[in-house]
Amino acid sequence: MLTITRKLEFDAGHRIPDHRSLCCNLHGHRYVLEITLEGEPIITEGAPDRGMVMDFAQVKALALAHLVEHWDHAFLVYAGDTPIRDFLATLPNHKTVVLEHIPTVENLARIAFDRLAAAYNHHYGATLKLKRVRLYETPNCWAEVERPVN
Numbered sequence: 001m002l003t004i005t006r007k008l009e010f011d012a013g014h015r016i017p018d019h020r021s022l023c024c025n026l027h028g029h030r031y032v033l034e035i036t037l038e039g040e041p042i043i044t045e046g047a048p049d050r051g052m053v054m055d056f057a058q059v060k061a062l063a064l065a066h067l068v069e070h071w072d073h074a075f076l077v078y079a080g081d082t083p084i085r086d087f088l089a090t091l092p093n094h095k096t097v098v099l100e101h102i103p104t105v106e107n108l109a110r111i112a113f114d115r116l117a118a119a120y121n122h123h124y125g126a127t128l129k130l131k132r133v134r135l136y137e138t139p140n141c142w143a144e145v146e147r148p149v150n
């Protein structure tokens with residue numbers, strides 16, 4: 001087995017409603033998402049992706065379709081954050097994503113992992129698996145979710 005990693009970046013707004021410091025204010029981040037897949041390179045003769053665990057272009061396409069296009073330039077708001085949800089609802093056509101959990105980087109990384117695991121696992125046969133998602137909220141702060149070892 002070996003791993004490949006694809007990095008994607010997106011911008012999103014959020015706030016941590018009960019935070020005691022600056023993070024209770026509306027603000028945004030350029031999030032950096034690192035997706036690590038584990039598998040064996042494809043050996044099918046003549047296949048365009050022969051020698052690849054998965055074509056990086058396809059890694060990107062699946063990440064965009066299943067996660068990044070939904071969150072990019074959106075405001076990620078906790079379902080229980082009523083004042084902000086009410087405010088956002090007054091803005092016509094605003095891109096708002098309502099989450100069941102507070103949008104800490106830990107919770108966002110877990111949501112990202114669960115969605116991406118469903119998208120990637122077994123995509124190219126039995127061996128391909130999402131191994132790890134790492135999400136940077138700032139260059140200095142990140143969370144990581146790993147697939148449990150079977």
Ligand SMILES: Nc1nc2c(c(=O)[nH]1)N=C([C@H](O)[C@H](O)COP(=O)(O)OP(=O)(O)OP(=O)(O)O)CN2
Nearest residue numbers: 015016019023029103104105106137138139140141
């Ligand atoms: N465990 C967590 N702690 C914090 C989170 C979080 O999601 N999980 N989020 C925040 C803020 O939203 C913010 O993203 C972090 O701000 P800050 O601590 O200021 O991070 P910086 O990298 O900008 O800090 P420097 O001191 O400039 O390195 C807060 N905590």
Ligand SMILES: [Zn+2]
Nearest residue numbers: 014023027029
């Ligand atoms: Zn923040």
